[in-house]
Amino acid sequence: MNTDEWYDGSCDLINSFNFISGKWRLPILWYLSHGNLRYNELRRHLCGITNIMLTRSLQDLEIHGMVWRKQLSNIPPHVVYGLTDQGKNIIPVLEVLEAWGETQVNFEKRND
Amino acid sequence: MNTDEWYDGSCDLINSFNFISGKWRLPILWYLSHGNLRYNELRRHLCGITNIMLTRSLQDLEIHGMVWRKQLSNIPPHVVYGLTDQGKNIIPVLEVLEAWGETQVNFEKRND
DNA sequence: CTGAATCCCATGCGATACTG
DNA sequence: CAGTATCGCATGGGATTCAG
Numbered sequence: 001m002n003t004d005e006w007y008d009g010s011c012d013l014i015n016s017f018n019f020i021s022g023k024w025r026l027p028i029l030w031y032l033s034h035g036n037l038r039y040n041e042l043r044r045h046l047c048g049i050t051n052i053m054l055t056r057s058l059q060d061l062e063i064h065g066m067v068w069r070k071q072l073s074n075i076p077p078h079v080v081y082g083l084t085d086q087g088k089n090i091i092p093v094l095e096v097l098e099a100w101g102e103t104q105v106n107f108e109k110r111n112d
Numbered sequence: 113m114n115t116d117e118w119y120d121g122s123c124d125l126i127n128s129f130n131f132i133s134g135k136w137r138l139p140i141l142w143y144l145s146h147g148n149l150r151y152n153e154l155r156r157h158l159c160g161i162t163n164i165m166l167t168r169s170l171q172d173l174e175i176h177g178m179v180w181r182k183q184l185s186n187i188p189p190h191v192v193y194g195l196t197d198q199g200k201n202i203i204p205v206l207e208v209l210e211a212w213g214e215t216q217v218n219f220e221k222r223n224d
Numbered sequence: 225c226t227g228a229a230t231c232c233c234a235t236g237c238g239a240t241a242c243t244g
Numbered sequence: 245c246a247g248t249a250t251c252g253c254a255t256g257g258g259a260t261t262c263a264g
Contacts, residue, residue, distance in 0.1 A: 013138060013142060013213055014138065017138055023237070026129055039245070039246050039247075043246095050240095051247065052237090052239090053236095055247060056236095071246095075244085079245080079247090086219045100202060102124055104128055107177065152225065152226075187225095187264090188225055188226090189227080191227090
């Protein structure tokens with residue numbers, strides 16, 4: 001499927017959106033936008049996430065250059081994650097999305 | 113699962129994000145943000161979409177108050193779709209997402 | 225022209241158990 | 245502490261067919 005021809009104007013939109021789709025990617029980026037975190041710190045914030053999902057999500061984000069990974073010591077293991085410059089570009093998206101989420105809530109209340 | 117406790121600060125973010133997840137919702141909102149469209153006009157823009165997916169997506173968006181539906185004539189059928197006021201609130205999100213998509217493309221080029 | 229009904233499959237997600 | 249391996253299920257997406 002050649003998506004280039006399909007969405008023309010909305011192509012960038014779709015690509016970027018697909019990129020951050022996935023249940024845990026956005027929450028991860030969100031928390032990392034507030035500061036670097038260790039593996040288990042991140043996991044505590046993301047209540048309900050399992051090791052396998054946190055690992056996968058972080059690997060995906062790292063592969064796509066959104067997140068960096070720094071291993072500070074091996075024994076005991078000590079790994080820190082943070083946003084790359086590229087990853088920081090997403091912060092405005094998070095903010096607008098959050099703002100929009102609030103307007104959604106207001107709309108729902110009004111329609112009760 | 114009580115998501116309220118989980119994401120605290122990112123809760124609105126997640127809810128709003130889940131809401132527009134789905135392969136075709138964003139493209140639909142995108143095209144409708146440029147003007148009202150008939151069923152088949154929309155379908156022509158969304159190359160590759162099937163009737164069932166277009167119908168489902170439009171119904172979802174209508175149920176959630178993002179899109180209105182107006183049946184102008186019955187024979188032959190003539191139906192027009194457009195964004196509600198609530199739906200228009202998402203336009204800033206689309207714009208920021210699109211802008212971010214462009215920076216993503218630039219990053220990828222730089223890393224070739 | 226504008227859909228709906230049915231069935232099927234790929235993928236994402238996750239429970240569980242295990243490791244250096 | 246910071247992961248990995250395996251297996252299985254639920255969900256969303258879609259092909260096909262039919263209809264007012």
